[in-house]
Amino acid sequence: MRRYLIPLIFGLGGFAVLVSLGIWQLQRLAWKEAILADIDARITASPVAVPAAPDATEDRYLPVTAKGDLLGTPLRVLVSTKERGAGYRLVTRFVLEDGRQVMVDEGFVELEENAAPGDAEGVTVAGNLHWPEEVDSWTPEPDLSGGLFYARDVATMAGALGTEPVLIVARTVTGTDPRATPMPVTSTGVPNNHLGYAVQWFGLAAVWLGMTAFLLWRIRKRTV
Known part of the structure; x- marks a missing residue:
């Protein structure tokens, strides 16, 4: 034994x-x-106005709706999708009706599509506040002069556009012709x-x- x-x-x-x-x-x-x-419950809750002082932890995924003007040349964030391949996310300065300036991730455009669609006034954006954590040690530095980013860095993008460090990832953009295909926030990336x-x-x-x-x-x- x-x-x-x-x-x-x-x-x-x-x-x-x-x-x-x-x-x-x-x-x-x-x-x-x-x-x-x-x-998922946060993402699909009833939308509210953009808070006066959004918190990156407490207000992450908060559904919001806002009206204002999309102004200036968007930043381009290089991205790839399974369905359409390589392209850009368009991140645009959004001046709200009360004068505040935030950012809107309008969605996806292909490499050969128009990444500088011009101004769009009086639009309504519905989406979610988000502070993506996409930047790591392997992410190349953005080309600030060319407006090209390789990941969404809210603070750096806000500095480049002169806005608050607040990003609305659009679910819908109404009041203008389609400028990009929305890539709304979901839990699938977690x-x-x-x-x-x-x-x-x-x-x-x-x-x-x-x-x-x-x-x-x-x-x-x-x-x-």
Whole structure:
């Protein structure tokens, strides 16, 4: 029996650790699903006016509606979609009726489309406030002179356009001819891989248990 004891302890201990990691990932899955449900609820809530002092944490995804003028040449943010390939997001200075100046992410245009559609006055924008976290150490510096960005950096874009660091990601833009295809805020970009991780851990646990059983069988064969 002593020959079996150490392999059995090692095998069952490893199996227990791997199963516990799988259970932990299932718990993380439930936590992430609750977060996604909260994001979806925020996105689809009834729209309100743009707050006087929006907070990047408290007001993230807040649905808003505003009327004003889209003015000047938009910034171009390089982006790619599965459906249409490479193109730009147009981020435009938006002067509200009360004189405040914020930004609107109007949506997607293809590389060969008009990325400088001119001014549009008296438009109504409905969408969500957003402070995307897209910039990392691999993101190239923006070409400020050319108005070209490689990720949405709200603070830097606001400095380039001379607006508040407030971005409305449009769901609809009415009162003007279509200038871009809206790319509204959704929860689909929030990663949720916990189910896959759980399956991997449980799979490893099954393999570990099988290897343990095989080792015990080999030990038995040697002693017969």
